[in-house]
Amino acid sequence: MSLKGRDFLTLSDFSADELWHILEKALEVEKNLNNFSGVLAGKFFALIFEKPSTRTRVSFEVAIRQLGGFPLTLNWVELQLGRGETVRDTAKTLERYVHGIIARVNEHKTLLELAKSAEIPVINALSNLYHPCQALADMLTVYKLKGRLKGLKLAWVGDGNNVCHSLLVACSKFGLDVSVATPKGYEPKKEVLEKALEEAKNSGSKIELTNNPEEAVKDADIVYTDTFVSMGKEAEKRKRLKVFLPNFQVTLKLFNHTKKDCVFMHCLPAKRGEEVTSEVIDGPRSVVWFQAENRLHLQRGLLTLIF
Numbered sequence: 246m247s248l249k250g251r252d253f254l255t256l257s258d259f260s261a262d263e264l265w266h267i268l269e270k271a272l273e274v275e276k277n278l279n280n281f282s283g284v285l286a287g288k289f290f291a292l293i294f295e296k297p298s299t300r301t302r303v304s305f306e307v308a309i310r311q312l313g314g315f316p317l318t319l320n321w322v323e324l325q326l327g328r329g330e331t332v333r334d335t336a337k338t339l340e341r342y343v344h345g346i347i348a349r350v351n352e353h354k355t356l357l358e359l360a361k362s363a364e365i366p367v368i369n370a371l372s373n374l375y376h377p378c379q380a381l382a383d384m385l386t387v388y389k390l391k392g393r394l395k396g397l398k399l400a401w402v403g404d405g406n407n408v409c410h411s412l413l414v415a416c417s418k419f420g421l422d423v424s425v426a427t428p429k430g431y432e433p434k435k436e437v438l439e440k441a442l443e444e445a446k447n448s449g450s451k452i453e454l455t456n457n458p459e460e461a462v463k464d465a466d467i468v469y470t471d472t473f474v475s476m477g478k479e480a481e482k483r484k485r486l487k488v489f490l491p492n493f494q495v496t497l498k499l500f501n502h503t504k505k506d507c508v509f510m511h512c513l514p515a516k517r518g519e520e521v522t523s524e525v526i527d528g529p530r531s532v533v534w535f536q537a538e539n540r541l542h543l544q545r546g547l548l549t550l551i552f
């Protein structure tokens with residue numbers, strides 16, 4: 246199975262077998278990093294960030310260097326993009342210098358335009374709609390912890406945002422059940438839900454939406470949350486905190502309804518006292534640092550296969 250030369254914009258573009266292949270490659274590279282230290286030799290990568298990043302940026306930079314490649318991290322506003330050069334012209338230029346583009350953008354359509362314009366692969370490092378590298382790394386985390394994916398239940402509590410979208414697609418591909426609890430009006434987008442439901446027909450996943458967090462986390466193996474105020478939504482902060490708090494905060498009390506060995510996951514960055522209490526995120530059920538570590542392992546698997 247070859248993924249060479251493919252864009253990586255959303256998990257829906259890949260079959261379950263292809264996604265498993267990426268997880269397996271990530272595990273293989275982790276076990277024998279020395280065998281892979283030259284796979285990106287002579288290859289250059291443009292990492293373009295339209296918004297801030299710690300984990301995604303650093304894990305990609307480290308992964309590329311560990312595999313022998315050379316990352317160029319570029320801030321959107323310091324490129325001519327910041328002065329209005331078009332995405333297309335930027336893509337046509339970059340493809341003459343580098344072998345791949347990894348981009349974090351405000352609007353998902355910017356990624357589509359990059360991918361359409363450039364002959365080289367484009368990887369989504371987060372858009373308003375999806376965060377596929379995160380969700381796939383999260384599947385790696387869950388697989389390492391639980392030894393399987395199919396039949397587990399992931400409960401999402403909070404905003405039906407980009408991370409929620411990619412997890413919905415990931416879980417429906419790998420056969421995990423998903424229960425999403427959001428306030429009314431903050432549900433995942435209909436188009437994403439439809440994709441996940443379609444996929445669930447093949448994998449056997451059960452997917453449900455609710456406005457009741459206790460109902461969502463009942464018998465869950467994983468409780469997952471993310472900020473109530475994603476990047477770009479800062480102007481809505483006051484309104485959002487009013488809507489989400491206190492009901493959608495992940496607390497120890499909420500964990501009473503889960504399975505005994507249920508773990509807490511968060512893509513980070515986290516706001517303690519908003520979407521989660523310190524007791525939970527800094528407590529024994531939390532796997533957030535292991536999750537952050539697996540971003541690096543996943544990026545290495547992904548880069549090895551695409552390039």
Ligand code: CP
Nearest residue numbers: 298299300301512513
């Ligand atoms: N989870 C994640 O993507 O973190 P960063 O915004 O720090 O990259």
Ligand code: NVA
Nearest residue numbers: 406471475476513514
């Ligand atoms: N939903 C968050 C994820 C950050 C990694 C955001 O888009 O800001």
